[in-house]
Amino acid sequence: MSEVSDGAPDAGVTGVLHPGDMGVTVAAACSGTVLWASEGRSVETCARAADASLTDAGDLASLVAEAHIVISVCPPHGAEALAATVADAGFAGCFVDANAVSPATARRIAARFENFVDGSLIGPPAREPGTTRLYLAGPDAARVAAKFAGSLLDARVLDGGDIGAASALKMAYASWTKGTNALLVAVAALAAAEGVSDELTAEWGLSQSGLSQRLTYTAIRSAPKAWRWVGEMDEIADTFASAGLPDGFHRAASEVFARLGEFKNSRSASVEQMLEALLNPAAAAGDAG
Amino acid sequence: MSEVSDGAPDAGVTGVLHPGDMGVTVAAACSGTVLWASEGRSVETCARAADASLTDAGDLASLVAEAHIVISVCPPHGAEALAATVADAGFAGCFVDANAVSPATARRIAARFENFVDGSLIGPPAREPGTTRLYLAGPDAARVAAKFAGSLLDARVLDGGDIGAASALKMAYASWTKGTNALLVAVAALAAAEGVSDELTAEWGLSQSGLSQRLTYTAIRSAPKAWRWVGEMDEIADTFASAGLPDGFHRAASEVFARLGEFKNSRSASVEQMLEALLNPAAAAGDAG
Numbered sequence: 001m002s003e004v005s006d007g008a009p010d011a012g013v014t015g016v017l018h019p020g021d022m023g024v025t026v027a028a029a030c031s032g033t034v035l036w037a038s039e040g041r042s043v044e045t046c047a048r049a050a051d052a053s054l055t056d057a058g059d060l061a062s063l064v065a066e067a068h069i070v071i072s073v074c075p076p077h078g079a080e081a082l083a084a085t086v087a088d089a090g091f092a093g094c095f096v097d098a099n100a101v102s103p104a105t106a107r108r109i110a111a112r113f114e115n116f117v118d119g120s121l122i123g124p125p126a127r128e129p130g131t132t133r134l135y136l137a138g139p140d141a142a143r144v145a146a147k148f149a150g151s152l153l154d155a156r157v158l159d160g161g162d163i164g165a166a167s168a169l170k171m172a173y174a175s176w177t178k179g180t181n182a183l184l185v186a187v188a189a190l191a192a193a194e195g196v197s198d199e200l201t202a203e204w205g206l207s208q209s210g211l212s213q214r215l216t217y218t219a220i221r222s223a224p225k226a227w228r229w230v231g232e233m234d235e236i237a238d239t240f241a242s243a244g245l246p247d248g249f250h251r252a253a254s255e256v257f258a259r260l261g262e263f264k265n266s267r268s269a270s271v272e273q274m275l276e277a278l279l280n281p282a283a284a285a286g287d288a289g
Numbered sequence: 290m291s292e293v294s295d296g297a298p299d300a301g302v303t304g305v306l307h308p309g310d311m312g313v314t315v316a317a318a319c320s321g322t323v324l325w326a327s328e329g330r331s332v333e334t335c336a337r338a339a340d341a342s343l344t345d346a347g348d349l350a351s352l353v354a355e356a357h358i359v360i361s362v363c364p365p366h367g368a369e370a371l372a373a374t375v376a377d378a379g380f381a382g383c384f385v386d387a388n389a390v391s392p393a394t395a396r397r398i399a400a401r402f403e404n405f406v407d408g409s410l411i412g413p414p415a416r417e418p419g420t421t422r423l424y425l426a427g428p429d430a431a432r433v434a435a436k437f438a439g440s441l442l443d444a445r446v447l448d449g450g451d452i453g454a455a456s457a458l459k460m461a462y463a464s465w466t467k468g469t470n471a472l473l474v475a476v477a478a479l480a481a482a483e484g485v486s487d488e489l490t491a492e493w494g495l496s497q498s499g500l501s502q503r504l505t506y507t508a509i510r511s512a513p514k515a516w517r518w519v520g521e522m523d524e525i526a527d528t529f530a531s532a533g534l535p536d537g538f539h540r541a542a543s544e545v546f547a548r549l550g551e552f553k554n555s556r557s558a559s560v561e562q563m564l565e566a567l568l569n570p571a572a573a574a575g576d577a578g
Contacts, residue, residue, distance in 0.1 A: 103483065122492055133492065158488060168483035173492055176476045176500070180469055183538050186529070187465045193532035194392065194457035199447060203411055203422065203462055211465070240475070243482035244568065248541030249472050255535040279533065 012068030014147060015057065017082060023073035024048040025126040026098065026134070029151035030071075037063045064089040069144060071096040073121070077231030080109060087112040094140050100174060100232040102239040103164030110138075110163045117144050118163045120170030126153040135169055137161030171239040175250060178229055179236070181218050182253035185260075188215050188271065189278040216271055223269035226260035233257060301357030303436060304346065306371060312362035313337040314415040315387065315423070318440035319360075326352045353378040358433060360385040362410070366520030369398060376401040383429050389463060389521040391528040392453030399427075399452045406433050407452045409459030415442040424458055426450030460528040464539060467518055468525070470507050471542035474549075477504050477560065478567040505560055512558035515549035522546060 015035040016027040027034045027049075036049050039059040049056065057063035064070065064086055070093060074082050079099040086095060097109050098119035110116040117140050123132030134155040136145050141157040148155035158165045191200040204211045233254035237247040259281040263269045269277075304324040305316035316323045316338075325338050328348040338345065346352035353359065353375055359382060363371050368388040375384060386398050387408035399405040406429050412421030423444040425433050430446040437444035447454045480489040493500045522543035526536040548570040552558045558566075 123496065133495075135488070158485070161485075165483070165485055165488075168480070169485045169488050169492070172476055172480040172483065172485060172489050175479065176472065176497070179472055179476075183465065183468055183472070186534055186538065187461055187468075189534055190464065190529055190532050191457070191461040193534070194454070194461065194528075196447070196450075196454055196458045196461060199424070199454075199458050200461050203458065206419075206422070207412060208465070239483075240479055243479050245475055245478055245482070246541035246544040248537030248539075248544070249475065250537075252535035252537030252541075255537075 013066050015063040015067035015070040016054070017060070017063070017070060017072050017086070018074060019045055019049045019052065019054060020073065021048075022121060022125045023071075024052050024054075025132070026071060026073055026121070026153060027054050028052040029126055029153035030147050031149070031151070032147065035063045035067055060085060061089050064091040067091075068093045069096060069147070070094075071098055071119070071144075073098050075228045075231060076100045076105075076235050080105060083109040083112055094144065096136070096144055097167075098134060100170050100235060101167055102171060102235040102242070103168045104238065104242060105235060106164050106167040115140050116163060117141050118161075118166045119144070120166040122170060122173055126151075128152065130154070135166040137165040138163045168239065171236050174232060175236045175240070178232065179249055179253050181222050182229075182233070182256040183249075184211070184215055185218055185274055185278060186252070186256050189275045192275045193279055219271045219274045220268040223260050223263040223274050224266050226257040227264040229257045230254050230261070302355050304352040304356035304359045305343070306349070306352070306359060306361050306375070307363060308334055308338045308341065308343060309362065310337075311410060311414045313341050313343075314421070315360060315362055315410070315442060316343050317341040318415055318442035319436050320438070320440070321436065324352045324356055349374060350378050353380040356380075357382045358385060358436070359383075360387055360408070360433075362387050364517045364520060365389045365394075365524050369394060372398040372401055383433065385425070385433055386456075387423060389459050389524060390456055391460060391524040391531070392457045393527065393531060394524060395453050395456040404429050405452060406430050407450075407455045408433070409455040411459060411462055415440075417441065419443070424455040426454040427452045457528065460525050463521060464525045464529070467521065467546075468538055468542050470511050471518075471522070471545040472538075473500070473504055474507055474563055474567060475541070475545050478564045481564045482568055508560045508563045509557040512549050512552040512563050513555050515546040516553040518546045519543050519550070 013033045014030050016023055019027050019036050034054050035057040036054045037060045038046055038056045070086055072082050076099050079101050094115040095113040096117040096119045097106055098121050106118045118137045120135045126132035129152055132153055134153050135158055137158040145155040145157050191197045201212050233250045237250035241247040259278050262277055302322045303319050305312055308316050308325050323343050324346040325343045326349045327335055327345045359375055359380060361371050365388050368390050383404040384402040385406040385408045386395055387410050395407045407426045409424045415421035418441055421442055423442050424447055426447040434444040434446050480486045490501050522539045526539035530536040548567050551566055
């Protein structure tokens with residue numbers, strides 16, 4: 001990285017692994033040449049990469065050989081394996097893990113690279129301004145942030161943040177947003193099991209404004225993504241345990257999202273389908289597909 | 290109870306155990322003579338009962354001998370013991386358990402009485418109209434509801450609700466309201482432990498409107514009541530487990546509220562005091578009082 005002056009925009013090449021729904025918006029927001037690697041990726045990912053005019057390096061080894069920075073955006077349960085693959089391919093540049101992993105996981109990944117930036121993404125895929133932040137921590141954070149100056153992705157360096165700070169922020173943030181999603185659907189399942197769903201809906205109407213609507217929205221929008229959140233809840237639970245705090249909220253949330261895993265290939269789910277999957281996980285798994 | 294015609298207001302005598310902050314409003318809303326038993330109660334409870342013009346039966350045995358209906362309003366961890374005391378005193382009327390207990394606990398209590406109504410209270414102490422419901426289930430529910438006709442307490446009979454339905458509704462309702470309170474303070478504690486409190490507050494300001502304010506409100510208003518919620522969280526966790534759902538959310542919530550138990554005699558807590566108690570439970574317990 002000797003050709004890059006500290007803190008100045010890097011004219012070099014960035015690789016993004018992988019341009020999924022979120023990753024493609026990270027790639028599109030990044031200045032300079034942005035590579036991806038099509039080998040083994042889905043038709044949907046290929047289409048997204050083409051739409052964003054990314055440059056196909058072909059396979060991961062070629063991407064690693066050409067890129068100065070590699071940004072990892074993947075489901076959290078795959079983050080360590082992907083980092084290992086990049087390290088094993090001999091990557092000598094700056095590796096950015098932007099995934100929803102615990103600080104401990106981030107530090108384990110960091111140990112594989114000479115230059116590492118701890119990152120995390122908060123918000124939906126960055127398709128309009130002001131919705132999505134990329135938090136960055138570590139000595140090289142400013143150089144990575146500079147790649148996103150003026151883009152739809154708001155890259156923010158955590159002042160004085162050590163490796164792990166960006167991951168910790170994501171864990172704390174998602175522990176509320178996704179933790180409450182998991183709790184809400186579990187509460188609805190409990191009411192259904194006890195035969196008091198209508199009564200709970202009526203009471204919510206009196207004293208918990210918007211909660212029934214949130215339940216419906218969670219079924220429609222969140223159930224299809226639940227499979228990705230199992231690993232994230234595990235990472236969050238580990239983070240709570242490391243801090244000496246009860247980890248049960250997110251062990252339970254992990255189990256809830258695991259039971260919703262069958263909706264991975266669905267466009268949406270109804271509340272009734274979601275509750276059935278939660279209350280009869282074995283039967284529901286049999287119907288999956 | 291042969292002197293009472295079904296569904297008509299009962300001109301008989303009701304005993305309320307005990308007129309705490311919530312119980313005194315239940316007692317005040319109940320028509321006819323309302324007894325309480327001052328023996329062993331706190332100065333605060335005596336003052337509340339006097340303010341509400343309740344009739345002091347003296348001790349529990351005298352109350353039980355005179356009352357046609359006894360309504361139990363107490364912390365959930367004391368509900369079974371209180372019911373046992375009433376049953377052992379030879380109470381032959383209708384016992385109403387209005388506490389935050391699991392359906393299984395309600396059914397165990399029911400087994401002690403010939404006439405039992407399963408009840409639950411949702412909302413704050415009933416000091417103005419429209420804030421607070423008393424849900425009632427079981428064959429004698431309508432007779433109990435009639436005692437509150439036209440009062441500040443909105444008594445509602447659960448149609449076709451078996452013993453346990455009112456308790457189940459309370460468990461499902463409080464599993465969200467108090468469960469999210471516990472989660473929120475645990476999230477804040479995690480951020481503090483990881484040194485990202487300011488960053489989390491800033492991100493909440495961008496994308497989670499009102500959450501920082503809710504955290505402050507929870508410290509001020511909820512921490513002093515947390516000791517009472519430990520048992521309630523245990524009852525909720527048992528209810529989830531009985532339904533085949535993950536019980537970890539509320540096992541964790543129980544632990545969180547237990548760590549806040551030191552604020553029992555406080556008028557309020559600051560966010561900083563609350564987080565200190567969560568992160569250093571042993572040290573905090575040493576400072577309690």
